[in-house]
Amino acid sequence: MAFALITGASKGIGKNIAEELAKRKTDVLLVARSQNLLQQLCNTLQQQYGIKAFYFVADLSQANAPQQILSWCQTNNYAVNILVNNAGYGLSGLFEKYSEADHVNMLQVNVVSLVQLTSLFLPLLKKQPSPSYILNIASSAAYQAVPYLAVYSASKSFVLSFSRALHYELKKTNISVTCVCPGPTDTDFPQRANIGEKGKKAAEKFNMKPEDVAAIAVQKMFGKKTEVITGFANKLGAALAWLAPKGIAEKTAASIYE
Ligand SMILES: NC(=O)c1ccc[n+]([C@@H]2O[C@H](COP(=O)([O-])OP(=O)(O)OC[C@H]3O[C@@H](n4cnc5c(N)ncnc54)[C@H](OP(=O)(O)O)[C@@H]3O)[C@@H](O)[C@H]2O)c1
Numbered sequence: 001m002a003f004a005l006i007t008g009a010s011k012g013i014g015k016n017i018a019e020e021l022a023k024r025k026t027d028v029l030l031v032a033r034s035q036n037l038l039q040q041l042c043n044t045l046q047q048q049y050g051i052k053a054f055y056f057v058a059d060l061s062q063a064n065a066p067q068q069i070l071s072w073c074q075t076n077n078y079a080v081n082i083l084v085n086n087a088g089y090g091l092s093g094l095f096e097k098y099s100e101a102d103h104v105n106m107l108q109v110n111v112v113s114l115v116q117l118t119s120l121f122l123p124l125l126k127k128q129p130s131p132s133y134i135l136n137i138a139s140s141a142a143y144q145a146v147p148y149l150a151v152y153s154a155s156k157s158f159v160l161s162f163s164r165a166l167h168y169e170l171k172k173t174n175i176s177v178t179c180v181c182p183g184p185t186d187t188d189f190p191q192r193a194n195i196g197e198k199g200k201k202a203a204e205k206f207n208m209k210p211e212d213v214a215a216i217a218v219q220k221m222f223g224k225k226t227e228v229i230t231g232f233a234n235k236l237g238a239a240l241a242w243l244a245p246k247g248i249a250e251k252t253a254a255s256i257y258e
Pocket of ligand 1: 011090183184
């Protein structure tokens with residue numbers, strides 16, 4: 001049986017995607033930096049759902065991590081038919097507040113490692129006798145420029161654009177690519193992103209549960225959807241961002257994250 005490989009599976013949306021797949025009797029390979037959390041999740045999923053679950057500790061801000069993940073799969077003969085590129089984080093505040101290394105590390109995790117893993121695993125997914133899936137997690141921030149989340153929102157625009165193009169290119173193959181754009185979701189994301197009180201309060205009004213986001217993501221992935229915005233409020237937000245003059249959409253977003 002082939003596995004689902006999930007990055008950022010130690011907590012939040014990725015952990016819930018792993019659980020959602022385990023419920024469907026899919027064996028899982030979990031990747032993140034937090035060894036203890038990955039170990040605990042493997043044990044829980046094996047016991048609760050009777051599936052196979054293995055983990056690999058990797059820091060995706062390191063350029064060689066995707067190759068190490070591929071080598072781990074090959075050494076252990078883990079076939080993969082689902083790749084979930086979920087690991088990611090934001091950095092809020094003035095662009096100048098962060099160092100060059102801070103920005104580059106975030107882009108490596110959110111963008112470069114996602115492309116590397118997709119490139120490295122695509123030939124393996126193609127070899128699978130059954131349908132294969134790539135699930136990329138972007139964000140509602142992909143739909144506009146977000147001042148004070150400048151690099152993060154641009155990184156998620158990349159993920160959305162890349163995913164859509166790849167979905168098209170792979171139409172005639174056994175691989176379907178789905179990009180899911182969650183809005184505010186109740187995870188550790190705001191803490192790591194250093195989101196201020198105003199931003200946290202605004203998010204609280206619309207927060208979705210990570211288990212609900214994960215359930216939608218997995219259902220739409222198996223439904224071979226190209227692009228999914230989770231929840232009505234986030235769909236409306238994306239539509240308004242598209243309709244409104246860019247300057248107004250940016251001013252509104254800036255007032256939240258300033
Ligand atoms: N929560 C939201 O409001 C929200 C909204 C839109 C989009 N998203 C997106 O959803 C995805 C999941 O985020 P989340 O909300 O679930 O946040 P989270 O709870 O902070 O989880 C982030 C996951 O990414 C992993 N990760 C972070 N840096 C990593 C690195 N350098 N190497 C390997 N793994 C790394 C973390 O594991 P370790 O710390 O163990 O490495 C963790 O498993 C992200 O792509 C995020 O941009 C979140």
